[in-house]
Amino acid sequence: MKHISASLLGAALLAGALAPAQAFDFHGYVRAGVGSSDGDSQACFKLAGAQSKYRLGNECEIYSELTGEQDLVQFDSGMKLSGLAMVSLYNENDRTPTFHNSEGNNGSIRLPQSYLQLTNIPGLPGARLWAGRIFYRRNDVHINDFFYWNPSGLGAGLENFAIGDKLKLSYAFFRNDGIFQQYDSNRHDLQLSGIDVNPGGELQLGVSYMDPSGKVDINGQKVDPHSGWAYTVQHVQSGVLGGKNKLALQYGTGSGTSLSGTVGPITNDSSDKSWRVLDAFDWQATPNFGGQLVGLYQQDRTDSGTQKWMSFGIRPSYAFTEHFKLVTELGHDRVQPASGPTRTLTKFTIAPTLAMGKSFWSRPELRLFYTYAQWNQAAQDAAGDNANDPLSSSGVFGSRRHGSTVGLQVESWW
Secondary structure (H helix, E strand, O other): OHHHHHHHHHHHHOOOOEEEOOOEEEEEEEEEEEEEEOOEEOOOOOOOOOOOOOOOOOOOEEEEEEEEEEEEEEEOOOOEEEEEEEEEEEEEOOOOOOOOOOOOOOEEEEEEEEEEEEEOOOOOOOOEEEEEEEOOOOEEEHHHOEEEEOOOEEEEEEEEEEEOOOEEEEEEEEEEOOOOOOOOEEEEEEEEEEEEEEOOEEEEEEEEEEEEOOOEEEOOEEEOOOOEEEEEEEEEEEEEOOEEEEEEEEEEEEOOOOOOOOOOOOOOOOOOEEEEEEEEEEEEOOOOEEEEEEEEEEEEEEOOEEEEEEEEEEEEEEEOOOOEEEEEEEEEEEEEOOOOOOEEEEEEEEEEEEEOOOOOOOOOEEEEEEEEEEEOHHHHHHOOOOOOOOOOOOOOOOOOOEEEEEEEEEEEEO
């Protein structure tokens, strides 16, 4: 990627007359908190086999992203060369399962984004040409931090190439998916957006092809990775109760069974298949009343059988004054493994909140929270003997299959 970035910069310097560019933009995100469970440190609840957990009053880490974007060159033609870099800082407490890959420790400092981009390109209105490591066209559900469509990685691409008045075509080539990936892979991502299908409704299409290369070391053995495909069809409806609704249908085979557009398990072959349907709805029905809800169903089929994951969650927020809200969240996960009984986890949180505004999305927020969770025997058994997992019989709640935590958290973005 050093060669790609250098080539991009060289092409830009030869493209036309130069003018100095001074603009610098700094923005970021941070969340931090403290809590107590049964007199011990804060416990956080996540079901084995579920790919996410409901966040409110259920985050046992300090996390921050600090981003700087600098205009580098302004051309007489109006084209602009800029660069972006992001540093992420992560530190988990000592009473939570390892939900993030921290390479065997409790903290990490990473550079998840670092890229160059050309914008305002003559003849390509609204498009950008980029190269480097990038958060690329991500779609997530805020209340459970689930990035269900997220083809990010290290590569280069042309985004939002106009076809006619409304259609936008984006193509990207990636060589590596993320900061934790341990192997190289070739991945092609193609997306078409701006397909008007109804008033206020847009259809978005995406396809990713994965072609991991070379033998990969897994558990001390060299194996041949498999290729794969991932497909996404998404409908976005705007103007619904002051918010929007996103309905996504996703299907993947082989190493495309992550469904997000990134490379999944590379030992999967064409007989391994996954599919997911997800609906996420944000609303701001009045200036005081907003929220988000999500429902999803996923199936993963391998030689070992079929695993099913179902999830439903809702977080309503009501502002009594300009700076005081009451926020609650209910989340339920259910996992039916390929063999064995079905696991369930239900979590409820209530959080009196000080905020800068009435909106569901206004930040910063300072929350005093109480969280209660209940799970079944199958969920406890699946947690094993991990003393850091509160669902385990070796965890903070012992053989009980319910527990609670109280705490204080701040969250902000700017």
